[in-house]
Amino acid sequence: MPRLAPIVLPALLAALLTAPLSAQAPAPQPVPQPVPRPAAPAPATAPAAIPPAPASQGAAWILMDATSGQILAGHEIDTPRAPASLTKVMTSYVVAAELAAGRIKRDDMVLISERAWREGGAGTAGSYSGFDVNTRAPFEKVMTGMVVQSGNDASIALAEHVAGSQEAFADLMNRYAKQLGMTNSHFVNAHGLDAEGQVITARDMAILARALIRDFPEAYALHSIKEFTWNGITQHNRNGLLWKDPSVDGIKTGHTSRAGYNLAASAKRGDMRLISVVLGVETSNRADAFRIREGDNLALLNWGFRFYETHALFDPATPLATQPLYKGETDSVALGVAAPLLVTLPRGRYGDLKPVIDVPKQIIAPISEGQTIGTVRVQLDGQTVAEAPLVARQAVAEAGFFGRLYDEFRLWWNAE
Known part of the structure; x- marks a missing residue:
């Protein structure tokens, strides 16, 4: 006799428990049996698509x-x-x-x-x-x-x-x-x-x-x-x-x-x-x-x-990126946003957002605090839904003569 696949067994058991009983002669002293509870319906899932907006009677x-x-x-x-x-x-x-x-x-x-x-x-x-x-x-x-x-x-x-x-x-x-x-x-x-x-x-x-x-x-x-x-x-x-x-x-x-x-x-x-x-x-x-x-x-x-829902993205107090810096007193500069970036999107899609940072290939000192250096874009399904400037979180002064000369060589070398 062929063996039933395991996935069939629960369904088969449920069918037996819920099927109507056939007519039989009454037993002498029937023993009460527990009534099986019907299986709970599966929880409803939200539709994937947003329903159409309510149409107005306006023109x-x-x-x-x-x-x-x-x-x-x-x-x-x-x-x-x-x-x-x-x-x-x-x-x-x-x-x-x-x-x-x-x-x-x-x-x-x-x-x-x-x-x-x-x-x-x-x-x-x-x-x-x-x-x-x-x-x-x-x-x-x-x-x-x-x-x-x-x-x-x-x-x-x-x-x-x-x-x-x-x-x-x-x-x-x-x-x-x-x-x-x-x-x-x-x-x-x-x-x-x-x-x-x-x-x-x-x-x-x-x-x-x-x-x-x-x-x-x-x-x-x-x-x-x-x-x-x-x-x-x-x-x-x-x-x-x-x-x-x-x-x-x-x-x-x-x-x-x-x-x-x-x-x-x-x-x-x-x-x-x-x-x-x-x-x-x-x-x-x-x-x-x-x-x-x-x-x-x-x-x-x-x-x-x-x-739809609106989310505030990115804390202005936290750097989003640290980029190499040439001809400065430090060799890098921290970038962030000046204010939280608000984005509105369909509910439940927050986890699908993808940030993309665009910055110049070469950033050269001096840099002033708050100076715009690049852009952060937030994408959903490949479309940009919000963007904001990336700004320097601190000022960086220009390096001395030898520091600038060394970085000039680095720039030349990297350009090759």
């Missing part, structure tokens, strides 16, 4: 990692659309940049001109902050009114304060947009009311949001304020996600008949920050529009945080 949408600028998901991300009040994020960036450059000051008083009042004030159909015509208000109050209340009057007043006129300010907006790499956007005004030629894309909006968060965190912090009062009138931030998710701290809503309903949002959980943008939600019901644009942004953010 265009994007999810971006704020650390690297990596696009995690998107649809029609380069299709130009009317920005509505998302324009004010560009206005915020320009004002913050001009403030940092010293061309305006934080303690300035801003004139609310007749144009700002007539085109963006209480007598218009758009949102306003309630500043009185031909009065001056503190710069910080006007900025807060523009960001929190989406005030068109505040936007025009700030544009005139920075550049003299809204038209000149729009030119500044386009210059800064070009510097940031917003290649498919164009601005005509500072507030976002529909105007011929004023467009933005989902990708460019995410680029702009990332730049504001990175370059001007104080200006970005205004976007988390939930309400603002001026002239006895309290108005609430229209970004409902500020109340729904404590990790959300911005950014901006917008709506016009041409744009539909827009919302750009950002959230930070741990070391990871994501930016979502939903453009062009179309519905005749305002409450439905708010629900859709907020729900779609939150779904994108939750998906990103669920399936």
Whole structure:
């Protein structure tokens, strides 16, 4: 009789234990037998691939990692659309940049001109902050009114304060947009009311949001304020996600008949920050529009945080490499990073990261502390997902005459 292979025996035994018994005559006094426990099901394993991002009802949408600028998901991300009040994020960036450059000051008083009042004030159909015509208000109050209340009057007043006129300010907006790499956007005004030629894309909006968060965190912090009062009138931030998710701290809503309903949002959980943008939600019901644009942004953010993770790589206090050094008081120099390198990748792939160091073949003294000497790149599946400069961890002075002469010979010899 052939012998059963060992792997068959457990299966065979299990089959016998679980098979139904055939009908038999009852035994005189049956002895109770232990009921065999069914085998526990094998634990479920996570699928290898990340499921698709939840699709938005917006005409265009994007999810971006704020650390690297990596696009995690998107649809029609380069299709130009009317920005509505998302324009004010560009206005915020320009004002913050001009403030940092010293061309305006934080303690300035801003004139609310007749144009700002007539085109963006209480007598218009758009949102306003309630500043009185031909009065001056503190710069910080006007900025807060523009960001929190989406005030068109505040936007025009700030544009005139920075550049003299809204038209000149729009030119500044386009210059800064070009510097940031917003290649498919164009601005005509500072507030976002529909105007011929004023467009933005989902990708460019995410680029702009990332730049504001990175370059001007104080200006970005205004976007988390939930309400603002001026002239006895309290108005609430229209970004409902500020109340729904404590990790959300911005950014901006917008709506016009041409744009539909827009919302750009950002959230930070741990070391990871994501930016979502939903453009062009179309519905005749305002409450439905708010629900859709907020729900779609939150779904994108939750998906990103669920399936991606951010890691801080490399301790600045620890050298990554020690490289030979010529013509120096020492014959080597330690290299490292100036700050931890943050990288965002699919969850569970941290162990697959591969660092690659690029340094010059010959490093010659003198070397100053913090001098950039090379680059460290982090790769996943052969693609670079993050990189940072390699810098000298200490200064190395030039060697004396004979030391330099000896290393000159070494360089000549190694070149051969």
